[in-house]
Amino acid sequence: MQSSLWNEDPEIAELIDKETARQQDVLRLIPSENYASKAVMEATGSILTNKYSEGYAGKRYYNGQENIDAIERIAIKRAKDLFGAEHANVQPYSGSPANLATYFALMKPGDCMVSMALPHGGHLTHGWPITASGTFFKSYQYGVRESDGRIDMDQVEQLAKEHHPKIIVCGASAYPRIIDFAAFKQIADEVGAKLMVDMAHIAGLVAGGAHPSPLPYADVVTTTTHKTLRGPRGGLILCRKDLKKDIDRAVFPCMQGGPHNHTTAAIAVALKEAATDEFKAYAHQIVDNAKVLASRLMEHGFNLISGGTDNHLMLIDLTNKDIAGKVAATALERAGIVCNANSVPFDKRGPFDPSGIRIGTPAITSRGMGKDEMLRLADWIDQIIQKPEDEALAQKIRADVKALCTAFPAPGF
Numbered sequence: 001m002q003s004s005l006w007n008e009d010p011e012i013a014e015l016i017d018k019e020t021a022r023q024q025d026v027l028r029l030i031p032s033e034n035y036a037s038k039a040v041m042e043a044t045g046s047i048l049t050n051k052y053s054e055g056y057a058g059k060r061y062y063n064g065q066e067n068i069d070a071i072e073r074i075a076i077k078r079a080k081d082l083f084g085a086e087h088a089n090v091q092p093y094s095g096s097p098a099n100l101a102t103y104f105a106l107m108k109p110g111d112c113m114v115s116m117a118l119p120h121g122g123h124l125t126h127g128w129p130i131t132a133s134g135t136f137f138k139s140y141q142y143g144v145r146e147s148d149g150r151i152d153m154d155q156v157e158q159l160a161k162e163h164h165p166k167i168i169v170c171g172a173s174a175y176p177r178i179i180d181f182a183a184f185k186q187i188a189d190e191v192g193a194k195l196m197v198d199m200a201h202i203a204g205l206v207a208g209g210a211h212p213s214p215l216p217y218a219d220v221v222t223t224t225t226h227k228t229l230r231g232p233r234g235g236l237i238l239c240r241k242d243l244k245k246d247i248d249r250a251v252f253p254c255m256q257g258g259p260h261n262h263t264t265a266a267i268a269v270a271l272k273e274a275a276t277d278e279f280k281a282y283a284h285q286i287v288d289n290a291k292v293l294a295s296r297l298m299e300h301g302f303n304l305i306s307g308g309t310d311n312h313l314m315l316i317d318l319t320n321k322d323i324a325g326k327v328a329a330t331a332l333e334r335a336g337i338v339c340n341a342n343s344v345p346f347d348k349r350g351p352f353d354p355s356g357i358r359i360g361t362p363a364i365t366s367r368g369m370g371k372d373e374m375l376r377l378a379d380w381i382d383q384i385i386q387k388p389e390d391e392a393l394a395q396k397i398r399a400d401v402k403a404l405c406t407a408f409p410a411p412g413f
């Protein structure tokens with residue numbers, strides 16, 4: 001395949017090769033990224049991309065579906081078994097369409113939800129004004145407490161009682177603590193709202209038993225499949241049986257046309273991998289690594305929002321280090337450590353020049369790194385942040401990072 005691509009389109013082939021080298025040679029700390037396995041990538045790159053199959057297994061609009069139906073049924077069964085769900089829809093193109101489909105299934109345009117604000121760790125698709133979710137629906141948004149960085153459940157309850165939302169949404173992109181799904185469910189019940197949990201970031205932790213499952217509490221659970229779950233880029237919706245019809249209809253025909261069958265197959269493969277003991281160990285190692293990294297960074301005087309982490313990520317407010325998030329992220333990248341600048345709750349700088357960085361352990365844990373490597377990493381981060389303009393230091397650490405990456409080869413290559 002590589003050689004056909006080189007013959008056909010050397011310009012793109014070369015860029016893929018360069019990106020391959022980059023993904024091998026740097027420490028990838030963006031918490032939403034990972035390394036999919038070779039088996040997942042084989043399914044993603046398969047001939048299944050050639051087939052159209054609008055509809056659902058057994059009820060398609062075009063002929064020739066015997067293999068596609070079987071693949072989709074396997075993916076659905078594995079999703080239900082892995083997460084303990086009554087129903088699964090495996091067709092959403094990604095996390096964002098999965099969320100929008102859920103809103104269309106449970107609300108009418110103009111209805112309101114209560115959800116987490118983007119600057120406090122929530123996601124764009126949770127009703128932020130410039131998005132489709134915020135255009136079609138009204139969102140009243142909660143955040144974290146300034147005192148301890150934890151979700152302000154009193155505020156959730158107050159917003160819910162005041163606005164009587166159709167849905168309460170929880171789940172986040174930059175929240176380092178375990179979310180109390182039972183508390184959310186109780187509030188949802190009090191006001192007659194449905195509870196939707198977007199577990200995009202933590203799905204792999206939930207699958208591996210390293211984070212409590214939202215399934216016993218939520219009416220609907222949405223997720224991406226490519227973050228901690230380590231599958232292809234895609235989405236999943238899990239729900240109770242009584243919502244199956246509404247959810248399925250909202251995905252197709254409301255939101256989407258033909259499902260991406262190559263992705264469905266790769267999701268099935270990833271779900272099989274995620275059901276293994278090896279994956280359970282991986283999920284726990286992600287959290288163990290994050291805790292080690294967090295406490296070493298705190299020893300170096302870094303200000304971690306909420307004072308640490310329970311999951312795969314940490315959010316660092318760099319205000320006390322006298323460096324802006326983007327400057328820090330750029331300096332780290334020069335040394336082969338790739339993360340992203342991120343707003344912190346109550347950020348005094350603007351969203352385009354935020355005060356923090358967000359780092360996570362899913363990808364480096366997929367390489368097999370453990371405690372010793374986390375300690376080295378924390379020390380490197382500290383050195384760079386102290387001297388962000390020291391080119392010689394950056395080059396020295398860059399070489400050490402590359403040596404470490406060679407010792408822990410990226411899986412799937």
Ligand SMILES: *Cc1c(COP(=O)(O)O)cnc(C)c1O
Pocket residue numbers: 032094095096097099122123125171172173198199200201224234
């Ligand atoms: C990543 C993410 C999404 C969106 O997923 P895409 O696949 O990028 O559309 C939705 N919700 C949360 C909480 C996320 O972190």
